[in-house]
Amino acid sequence: MGAIGTGALYWTHYIAISLIALGLIGFLIRRNAVVVLMCLELMLQGVNLLFLEASVRTGTPDGILMVVLIITVGAAEAAVGLGIILNLFRLKGTVELDAFRSLQG
Amino acid sequence: MDWLDLGLTFVKTLAILLTVVNTVPIMSWVERRGAALIQDRPGPNRVGPLGLIQPIADFVKFIWKEDPTPANVSGVLYTIAPFLSLLPACLVLAALPVGDHLVVMGREVRMQIADLDVGLLYVLAISSLGIYGILFGGWASNNKFSLLGGLRSASQMISYEIPLAIAATGMVLFYGTLNLREIVLWQEGTLLGVLPRWGVVLQPFGFLLFLIAAFAETNRLPFDLPETEAELVAGYHTEYGSMKFATFMMAEYMNLTTISGMMVTLYFGGWHIPWIGDSQLLAWFGGSRNILGLFQFVVFFTKVTAFLFLFVWVRWTVPRFRFDQLMRLAWGRLIPLTLLNLVVSAVVLYLVEGR
Amino acid sequence: MSPNEWMIAGMGIFVLVCAVAVIFSRSPIYGAFGLVLCFFGMAGLFLAWSSPFLAMIQVLISTGAVVVLFVFVVMLLNLGHGSGGGVAGWVTVLFASGGIWTLSLVLLRALNRSPFYPAPSGAQGAGGLRAFSKLLFTDYLWPFEVLSVFLLAVVVATYVVARPEAGNVARKENR
Numbered sequence: 001m002g003a004i005g006t007g008a009l010y011w012t013h014y015i016a017i018s019l020i021a022l023g024l025i026g027f028l029i030r031r032n033a034v035v036v037l038m039c040l041e042l043m044l045q046g047v048n049l050l051f052l053e054a055s056v057r058t059g060t061p062d063g064i065l066m067v068v069l070i071i072t073v074g075a076a077e078a079a080v081g082l083g084i085i086l087n088l089f090r091l092k093g094t095v096e097l098d099a100f101r102s103l104q105g
Numbered sequence: 106m107d108w109l110d111l112g113l114t115f116v117k118t119l120a121i122l123l124t125v126v127n128t129v130p131i132m133s134w135v136e137r138r139g140a141a142l143i144q145d146r147p148g149p150n151r152v153g154p155l156g157l158i159q160p161i162a163d164f165v166k167f168i169w170k171e172d173p174t175p176a177n178v179s180g181v182l183y184t185i186a187p188f189l190s191l192l193p194a195c196l197v198l199a200a201l202p203v204g205d206h207l208v209v210m211g212r213e214v215r216m217q218i219a220d221l222d223v224g225l226l227y228v229l230a231i232s233s234l235g236i237y238g239i240l241f242g243g244w245a246s247n248n249k250f251s252l253l254g255g256l257r258s259a260s261q262m263i264s265y266e267i268p269l270a271i272a273a274t275g276m277v278l279f280y281g282t283l284n285l286r287e288i289v290l291w292q293e294g295t296l297l298g299v300l301p302r303w304g305v306v307l308q309p310f311g312f313l314l315f316l317i318a319a320f321a322e323t324n325r326l327p328f329d330l331p332e333t334e335a336e337l338v339a340g341y342h343t344e345y346g347s348m349k350f351a352t353f354m355m356a357e358y359m360n361l362t363t364i365s366g367m368m369v370t371l372y373f374g375g376w377h378i379p380w381i382g383d384s385q386l387l388a389w390f391g392g393s394r395n396i397l398g399l400f401q402f403v404v405f406f407t408k409v410t411a412f413l414f415l416f417v418w419v420r421w422t423v424p425r426f427r428f429d430q431l432m433r434l435a436w437g438r439l440i441p442l443t444l445l446n447l448v449v450s451a452v453v454l455y456l457v458e459g460r
Numbered sequence: 461m462s463p464n465e466w467m468i469a470g471m472g473i474f475v476l477v478c479a480v481a482v483i484f485s486r487s488p489i490y491g492a493f494g495l496v497l498c499f500f501g502m503a504g505l506f507l508a509w510s511s512p513f514l515a516m517i518q519v520l521i522s523t524g525a526v527v528v529l530f531v532f533v534v535m536l537l538n539l540g541h542g543s544g545g546g547v548a549g550w551v552t553v554l555f556a557s558g559g560i561w562t563l564s565l566v567l568l569r570a571l572n573r574s575p576f577y578p579a580p581s582g583a584q585g586a587g588g589l590r591a592f593s594k595l596l597f598t599d600y601l602w603p604f605e606v607l608s609v610f611l612l613a614v615v616v617a618t619y620v621v622a623r624p625e626a627g628n629v630a631r632k633e634n635r
Contacts (some may be wrong), residue, residue, distance in 0.1 A: 010504075011465075011468060011469055011472055012468065012472070012509075013568060013571055014472075014474060015468075015476065016567070017504070017564045017567055017568050017571075018476055018479075018546070018564070019475065019476070019479055020553070021560045021561060021563075021564040022476070022479045022480060022483060023483075024556075024560050025482030025483060025553075025556055025557055025560050026479075026482065028552070028556040028560075029483070029552060029553050029556055030483065032488060032539070034488045034491075034530065034533060034534055034539060035482075035483075035485065035488055035491050037489075038482055038491050038492065038495050038530060039482065039483055039521075041495065042479050042482060042483075042495070042498065043524065045475075045498070045499065045502050045522075045624035047507060048502070048518075052506060052509055052511060052514065053509065056509050056510065056511075057466070061588075061591040061592040061595050062595065062599075063594050064511055064513070064514055064598055065592060065595055065600055066513070067506075067514055068517060068592075068596075068604060069600075069607060071517060071518065071521050071522055072521070072607060073551070073607070073610070074522070074526070075521055075522070075525060075526045076610065076611055077613040077614075078526050078529060078530070078535070079526075079529060079614060079615075079618045080614055080618050080621065082529055082530065082533045082618075082622075083617070083618040083619075083621035083622035084621055085533060085537075086533065086536075086621075086622045087621055087622065089537050090624075090625075095537065095539065096627070103465055179489070182489065182493070221512060222511050222512060222588075222589070223512050223516050223589070225514070226516040226517070226520065227512075227516050229516075229520060230516045230517075230519040230520035230523075230524060231519065233519075233520055233523075233524030233525070234519070234522070234523060234524060236528055237496065237528070237531075238537070240528070240531050240532075241489075241493075241531075243535075244489070244531075244535050252535060256532065256533075256535060256536070259532070260532075263525065263528060266524075283589070440556065
């Protein structure tokens with residue numbers, strides 16, 4: 001692999017932060033609980049990219065290890081989140097977030 | 106990476122891909138005649154001598170038959186699901202080492218499409234993508250039985266990926282590398298002067314576990330509940346006709362060939378023949394690397410063929426598992442056993458070699 | 461621009477397009493499919509940054525297990541044919557988007573100007589698999605072990621949360 005010039009590094013910043021931003025936007029505007037979880041996973045991927053890029057910049061493997069830990073923990077929280085969604089579905093018959101307003105106001 | 110390298114890679118890809126794609130019709134013939142042999146009946150014998158033209162007849166039928174699309178299927182997903190199944194089956198071939206190296210125009214050409222340092226991990230990762238074709242195929246068919254078959258098959262494949270990976274890891278402890286070519290190179294020579302230094306000799310139990318997990322990964326009997334003909338009406342590919350069904354079948358047979366290739370690479374010495382080293386063979390072939398390479402190619406695919414025959418043999422000999430038995434086998438028996446295998450290997454390696 | 465940079469740019473655009481497809485997907489199944497493509501693109505980005513190990517781990521775990529879990533749940537709950545819940549009102553969308561883009565720009569500027577962030581050195585890689593595994597079992601041994609206990613807790617928790625309740629409630633869920 002050739003040397004990574006300065007241009008690519010900044011693109012990676014843009015890509016990673018765009019991913020985090022897009023994930024956050026999706027998280028806030030979608031009404032389906034499963035899609036909200038998917039947007040959460042998107043955010044985690046953006047963070048992964050930032051960690052990896054920092055690792056390559058400084059030449060230490062710590063960032064790569066962080067990414068592995070994040071992927072693992074992300075998978076675990078997706079699993080628990082989906083379990084909770086299953087339960088919500090049993091409760092109301094739907095996973096639209098608009099149906100779960102009992103704590104509101 | 107200049108044009109010659111690119112051209113050579115293209116030729117390698119074509120060679121390996123075409124070889125494996127050609128095993129699909131041959132396997133369909135072997136399957137049907139082998140089944141007939143085991144079940145004491147003739148099998149297809151009308152179409153040519155010994156029924157050898159049967160696969161071609163099947164292929165012609167698949168091309169000319171109407172491709173039915175049921176109503177209310179989810180357009181895009183229904184159409185691409187067979188190809189989602191075929192794509193990982195083809196991609197995994199990139200990492201399999203079919204021989205050592207050839208010498209072309211003064212360059213050393215590895216007989217492997219992609220010599221990855223994480224080759225084993227690549228194979229495991231890409232074969233875990235095969236689940237999507239089944240899932241989307243089952244769901245997009247708008248048919249409850251297909252959906253059930255798809256979900257069952259997918260959960261089976263996920264469950265058995267774990268013992269597959271841990272059994273392979275037990276072997277990697279000995280090899281010290283994930284690079285498939287170096288794994289095969291390690292298996293040259295003999296152990297204690299008598300036994301070939303193959304993986305199966307070092308870890309026969311690990312091989313057995315890997316074999317069982319491989320049967321389940323490829324949805325072959327005895328783990329074939331998702332596509333049983335009597336119970337789920339062919340499961341996730343019920344609603345797929347002619348070419349799409351042929352694509353699913355092709356993906357399944359290519360998966361079989363790939364997993365057999367993995368077993369040969371990890372446990373049976375890849376392209377080596379027992380007790381005769383590469384340098385000796387090179388001397389026999391008059392120092393020509395290319396002839397040696399061809400020989401290694403033949404040896405590799407002979408071993409793969411032996412495994413394919415094993416798959417066919419077991420299919421028609423053993424009854425199938427019920428789904429809960431299948432899952433209990435994976436989680437309750439295979440995972441603890443593979444972990445035990447890993448621990449024992451690590452301990453033995455530490456005691457014997459001190460590392 | 462070297463081929464590596466082309467790959468980073470191309471994969472980056474691919475990832476962002478798939479991310480947009482996920483957040484504007486008309487049903488969770490298409491969202492899951494977009495997520496698969498997005499993670500694949502991420503694996504490509506990891507490869508372009510000279511970490512084939514990370515790329516394979518990404519495909520193996522994220523694409524091969526996490527999204528499969530999502531697809532499972534979508535299929536089990538039969539959410540695939542639905543409208544996906546749609547999107548909140550346009551005012552919310554406007555303010556959410558605006559606020560988040562502003563925050564992102566702030567973050568970007570902070571990253572680029574931070575004194576703690578070393579200047580780009582064109583480094584080739586971060587030591588490869590051996591350095592990583594050595595680190596995993598020495599400096600990061602404690603997080604590694606905690607993570608394994610954590611995963612055990614997650615498995616048990618997911619089972620407890622998602623199991624059908626005994627008695628009448630289980631029958632109520634048959635539609």
